[in-house]
Amino acid sequence: MIRDDIKQAQIAAMKAGDKESRAAISLIQAAIKNRDIEARTQSNAPDDDALVVEVLQKMKKQRTESIQMFRSGGREELAKAEEAEVAVIDRFLPKQLDEAETAAAIEEIKADIGAVGMKDMGRVMAELKARHGSVLDMSKASGLVKAALA
Template structure:
């Protein structure tokens, strides 16, 4: 489980005296704990790993947006700190599908559900998210689905 890997990495970072990794992992654990609390009142993902991956993907997206803003604002030291956090967070994410693999998955779903045009984009995206949410960049996949259905 990803949650166990994160705890083991926290302990290893503490033993190694790696303050930056330890701090980033602490942020990960806090975000996961917050999501656990939210899941008590709302709909939780089917598996624990899905919940953790969802949190990690959100954290990476937030940090990438921050990096972009820091670079535009002329703050390279803050952008570097965010990039270091992204590197730590990405260690726990499953491998992301390549563009070719994503396109193949889209074509398989398109054939399976009989999608023929842009009106079926929602169905294709929903099925893609159901099957590959953990290892897929949904923003990139959206563009590929549009291209496949156009």
């Protein structure tokens, strides 16, 4: 489980005296704990790894946006700190599908649900997220789905 890997990495970072990794992992654990609390009220809570991957993807997206803002504002030292956190987050995310694998998944889903045009984009995106959401960047997939349905 990803949660166990994160705990082991926290222990290893503490033993090694790696303050930057330890701090980033602590942030990850706090975000996961917050998401666990939110999930308690939901009747259909996702499985554990899916929940953790969702949290990690959200954290990575936030930091990527921050890096862009820091760079445009001339704050390179803050951008580097965010990049270090992204590197730690990436250690725990499952390998993402590349563009060819994503295109193949889209074609399979199109065939399965009989999607033919742009009116089916929502259905294709929903099915793509359900099948491959944990190993796929949905913002990049959106453009590929649009191209496949056009």
